[in-house]
Amino acid sequence: MTVAFHKPRDAAEALALLSGVDEAPGADDADRAKGADGKGAGGIKSARRLPLAGGTQLNSSESRNLAVEAVALDGLVPKSVERQGSATIIGAMTTFQELIDSPMVPPILAAAARGMVDRNIRNRATVGGNLGADKSCSSLIPVLLALDVDLLLLDGRRVRLEDWLELPSEPKGRGIISKISMGGREGWLSGYARWSRVSADLSVLGAAAAYRLERNTVRDLRLVLGGVAAHARRFPALEAAFEGLPLPDRSAIEALVVGHDGSGASYFSTIDDARGSAAFKSFRMAVLIADAILFAKPDEAGSLPTEEGA
Amino acid sequence: MILSFSLNGRPRRWECEPGANLRDLLRSKGLISVRNGCDGEGSCGLCAVIMDGKLVNSCMILAAEAEGRSVIAVEPDAEDPLLIIAQRSLIDAHCVQCGYCTPAVSLALRDLLARSPEPSDEEVRDALSGTLCRCTGYQQFLDAAHLASKRLRDPGYALEAGPAFKPEFRHIGKDREKVDARGLARGEAAFVEDRVTPDSLHLKVLGSPHAHAFVKSVDASAALAMSGVVKVIHTFNCPDKVYTTAGQGFPEPSPHDQRMFSRKVRFVGDRVAAVLAESPAEARAALAAIKVEYEILEPVLSIAQAKAPGAPLVHSGEVVYVAGEAPAGTSTRGDGRDDSITYQFPIGADPHRNLAASAHGGIGDVEAGFARADVVIERTYRGNRVQCTPMEPHVVYAKVDGGRLVLHASTQVSWHVRRIVSRVVGIPENKVRVIKERVGGGFGAKQDIVVEDIAGWLAWTTGKPVFFRYTREEEFFASRTRHAMDITVKMGARRDGTLTAIDMHVDADTGPYGQHCLTVPMNAVSKSLPLLICPNARFTVDSWYTNLSVAGAYQGYGAPKGSFAIQACLAELAVELGIDQLEMIEKNRVRSGTRIEILKSLGEGREGAAVDLGECGLGEMIERGKKAFNWDGTGRGGPLTQGSPTAQGGAKVVAAGEGDWKRGKGAVIVQQGSGLPGLDAANAEIRLLADGTLLLLSGGADLGTGLDTVTAKTAAEIMGLDLEDVTVISGDTDLTPFDKGAYASSGTYFSGNAALKAAEDLRTKVLAAAAEMLGEDPSTIRIGHRGRVIGSKGELKLGDIAHRTVEGEGFGELVGFGSFKTLHAAFPYGAHFAEVLVNTRTGEVKLERFHVYQDCGTPINPALAKGQIFGGVMKAVGHSLYEELLFDEKGRCLNPTFLDYKIPSINEVPRDFVVELVPVEDEIGPFGAKSVSEISLNGAAPAIAIAIHDATGVWVREYPFTPERLLRALGRLPGAGIKGKLP
Ligand SMILES: Cc1cc2nc3c(=O)[nH]c(=O)nc-3n(C[C@@H](O)[C@@H](O)[C@H](O)COP(=O)(O)OP(=O)(O)OC[C@H]3O[C@@H](n4cnc5c(N)ncnc54)[C@H](O)[C@@H]3O)c2cc1C
């Protein structure tokens, strides 16, 4: 629940607001909600100040029990896709729909964005918000983490996404993402696969893989899995299990992930919930991993969508 | 804060709270078309607006974020040309059903047209990917989008007329605009929530955290002391009456086993207390301050647990019979603590064994039949709990007006609401008025009195207006679900496929209360067994109390589950015998002239009798499906495609995925009834107004089904008028005559027939008046088009006659009255064909094709009838493939949101989705019509199960057929699934 709304005029004001410096211009006259008692925002002291992008998480019923002072990023954080040399630079306020519409977005990322099937949400949900929400079912984190992208923060820092996700989740620690920088990497292959129950659904399970093939041997596999832990993350032990193997076929990959008898190796542990039993999720994840690896194609920093990528 | 923005091209400066979302602000300023279907979860899209050219959910946008922006929303006087084209196309393509989603759909189409004036089907699906509609099945939205696109180029473009029936009539059998479509599309006030005045109090309910517990004490003192709180009610201060919430004819075949707040809570979410307060926030805050002491009991969480000897008793109170005796050997003595149960008459119950109801019956000698069989199989089929999910949740607005209680209700059963609420409140029925507003989807859930009892009592006792609307979450766990059922079928047949015996046992889970506990599971039998001719057939039905969520009515009652069991078992038997499944159907199905003996024992509340079937169109329907599906060709079964479509962004790598996708086909025959012969009744009245137009007062409840259009057409047809000349008022207990309500597929058949009789009565009176005026015999006078009354000596207009009669001349005001009741049973039949792709590696099932060949008698409005069928099928597809309420080991519902209870969106609609009407007229139905809607839910589960078997060779006997269940059936996933009620 949002109890106050800040519309900072510039990056400095936004950063000041989020670092908790209240004397920043505009902070005092932030628009604050009256509490249910009509006597001013009840509990405002305990409200968290958070950047507000598309609001599909922050303004949704999911955040109902979270008292939030929203700091609007609209107009401060770029909403653009551009090429800089071999790199693609994506503004953090770029929406999922804009990712899909831009011919400059690498096909694998556009495909991941298309996984968010609900157009109404795609029109609002942003890349920055997707990383900020850091959900296990994120559509973008698996791909961006597998591709090892860098983040450019509003305070000028440049951080690998992988490192950024390890920072404390408070805005003070993570700052505000301004841009995402994706480099085209010579000789790398990458692939992504997801499973959802119906089309307009979260990525209940998602897997992204990036690796090099040296004489048909797997090298430097980065494997990111969503839906089998609290957040979408790499699974280094599983990655290591592929290192130096000749590219396995799919049953070999599935067997490596969950064991031939489906008993499940200990690379990840899933839970029973309304989205499926742990056994099913492990099994299904093994299939997704095989697909992500075997359907991988050369990294492209961005190009007009190809038939397969479109 | 002050917000400046542009709304529909007009500048606005509105004051708002910074935390307010745009949806609430717009609604508070009167933009009621911006609806709420998911409480801000973001998954329904019904709150959509177009902001700066993008379709967005306004519930997820702070009002403050709209500063300086341009917003387009649906308002009755909106002038946006693209929006108007979109709205008109939706109306003309007949896809405004309940209309709760229509403004959002209009905006989505408007957004699409602005981006892509000539959209492909894929673009239409993408445009509507975020908008849920539970009524239409989405198919006709595609027509509407393409129609709108053509009108962009040619504003006068008219939709190609669909098939027409009954050439002798002007309106009947032809497509006409649904009478309420325009208002609904334009976002005019129509629903209960649109009637609420700012001085209304808000009601919120405290749900039980326990599945089974005695309420030992309730301390509401802190809550009562809180700001804005007007009243708190709970088990210790509510009316001490037991009743049923089932909206059925009185005396109901459902036990009266529920108090407004029971002494013992019986499911997680059961009512413990309610707060009436000045604002929703204050009511919610007060709920949190109520202290309740429970004595926690062991819950009963499955049919197996309910049946087990020594199981905890869901109801332990005294059992009372109003008429008849308790069945022999059952216990009636209560424990002195729990609420009592009153049965109006015996229904085979033994609550102290958790048995809410039971029945049995049959014909012939079943054991001898099995002895004569060459092959006998016995299989158990399971269908889980599914939720109706009307996009408008349960809602009521109750107030006291002129010393009477007035309920603005979203209900299927106005008169049952009046009866039950009057008894609960303790006032006579003449002191209660129920006004059925437009209903934003009912599907059976609104056949129950879910919210009206508390709101009515509180409005009456406080004298204040009370607004009570379920949250989406409450709608999931405390509304009404279709009973979960385990159905065991034993079937025997001769080598040539002729059935020799069928034995069917139904175990149903009625949950904590017994609404529809007999009628729903009985429909599993009564709509499935009579499809097959078998001289020896037997059934038993047991309905069990459990501590899971409340079961009740859902479109089709138990028929879809019975149909799944019987049709799937027949197909399994065909496979055992090596016979094609359609040949097996052909060998055993009912046909013209069949004497249906089993109906002797399926009387549905009255003495049963065998029925001699008149004409039956199943043969033609099956033939049409066989042709479309190339049934006799080589098309069935086998591997299909390579690779996995789940991979995204992949190159043309042929992974080791060859042949993962297998194709299969399945077909079933289905049937339903048309209301309850001998039980249901409907009445209508038609007044001829002074200018020759008509006011039709129909008791029938239009839930978006188009019933008001059916009755209007009926009146217009008989009186030679057009639909604009007829205004329908329906479902208002003060203004309109009695009607049993909209359930059991009775609308067109009963309420339509009442309207027809009223129109005929009015015609007779008009002719008599005209005869007097023209000085000739009525037999020489007829009513022609446009209200011309043509005699041999002259001609009058209806208005001439009306003007004279309302002024008191001659007969006085001319009013036609019609009342309809019948013993005749009218069965609609259908043949449903499905084609699926099954991925044997991942367990996914894709429904590629679904064809429905359906007899609804004369289709009064063919496109609306087809819309009912598309909608019904898509619900059944959801139930078959995705939908299931899940509970944990404490009985807590695990998926009470659209995020985790997945209903189909437009993308789940099969790419080849066809409905063809194959009418076989009924001699009693209005103009030969039968019912249309419920039957469409009976085919998907068995047709898809049979198609899955055709593709993979495995039978999946429990639905929904999730990937997990498929993988287990295929032997690809080890283990037997996890404990509890999880998949
Ligand atoms: C119906 C529905 C369907 C969905 N489907 C999907 C799906 O298919 N795939 C998927 O991945 N997600 C899905 N989501 C989740 C969706 O909310 C997020 O993925 C979305 O990307 C969040 O973006 P946003 O711009 O709306 O973020 P917001 O709600 O504005 O913010 C989300 C979080 O990120 C923080 N944040 C925002 N911007 C920044 C920034 N620039 N720097 C640092 N922190 C920031 C915010 O403070 C907040 O904590 C769905 C949500 C809904 C409601």
Ligand code: FES
């Ligand atoms: S109410 Fe906004 S998306 Fe459902």
Ligand code: FES
């Ligand atoms: S018409 Fe779409 S929800 Fe009823």
